Amino acid sequence: SSELTQDPAVSVALGQTVRITCQGDSLRSYYASWYQQKPGQAPVLVIYGKNNRPSGIPDRFSGSSSGNTASLTITGAQAEDEADYYCNSRDSSGNRVVFGGGTKLTVL
Amino acid sequence: QVQLQQWGAGLLKPSETLSLTCAVYGGSFSGYYWSWIRQPPGKGLEWIGEINHSGSTNYNPSLKSRVTISVDTSKNQFSLKLSSVTAADTAVYYCARALRSSYGNYYYYYMDVWGKGTTVTVSS
Numbered sequence: 001s002s003e004l005t006q007d008p009a010v011s012v013a014l015g016q017t018v019r020i021t022c023q024g025d026s027l028r029s030y031y032a033s034w035y036q037q038k039p040g041q042a043p044v045l046v047i048y049g050k051n052n053r054p055s056g057i058p059d060r061f062s063g064s065s066s067g068n069t070a071s072l073t074i075t076g077a078q079a080e081d082e083a084d085y086y087c088n089s090r091d092s093s094g095n096r097v098v099f100g101g102g103t104k105l106t107v108l
Numbered sequence: 109q110v111q112l113q114q115w116g117a118g119l120l121k122p123s124e125t126l127s128l129t130c131a132v133y134g135g136s137f138s139g140y141y142w143s144w145i146r147q148p149p150g151k152g153l154e155w156i157g158e159i160n161h162s163g164s165t166n167y168n169p170s171l172k173s174r175v176t177i178s179v180d181t182s183k184n185q186f187s188l189k190l191s192s193v194t195a196a197d198t199a200v201y202y203c204a205r206a207l208r209s210s211y212g213n214y215y216y217y218y219m220d221v222w223g224k225g226t227t228v229t230v231s232s
Contacts, residue, residue, distance in 0.1 A: 033218035
């Protein structure tokens with residue numbers, strides 16, 4: 001079982017804003033990182049740290065954190081954003097790496 | 109630009125040992141964690157374990173008794189061995205580079221470079 005909890009599925013209308021959340025005790029001391037995974041492909045890092053985007057990630061992706069909850073926000077969702085999204089951090093001890101169970105985003 | 113190239117046997121019989129290697133091209137080996145992650149068909153990501161350039165390892169407790177991760181810094185490669193495989197070990201296996209640091213009162217950790225994945229099937 002994951003120590004990071006995500007909603008299994010979320011949907012958003014094309015062009016609208018969607019927030020995907022991730023909860024876990026370790027998020028009180030670790031910023032979550034977020035990954036996008038499309039079918040048949042390796043995960044791609046989209047957000048890390050306080051709110052950082054790797055080169056090539058559109059600025060419609062942003063991250064935030066409050067207490068034990070991290071959020072990934074997509075402002076103006078596009079059809080190509082339809083994918084599975086995973087959050088990730090280390091556990092509270094710092095000795096293990098944990099992933100959320102993943103959220104399947106559908107763009108309507 | 110850093111790239112990870114991974115390889116290993118894709119079809120195993122139950123009780124055999126899974127063996128995968130990941131080579132790091134275009135970047136430094138030191139200062140990072142080098143991880144293995146797997147994804148069973150239709151399921152989420154599961155962290156297997158990690159190693160740093162000096163050989164210090166951390167493993168997922170659920171797999172620890174069967175996992176060995178090693179590093180060959182002379183070749184910029186790291187490897188995964190998983191013993192006594194069963195059908196439950198059927199998955200896509202990924203290698204990844206990770207960075208861990210701190211910012212104020214917070215830590216951050218992320219995997220910024222991933223291999224393309226190797227499909228491993230365990231079947232008699």
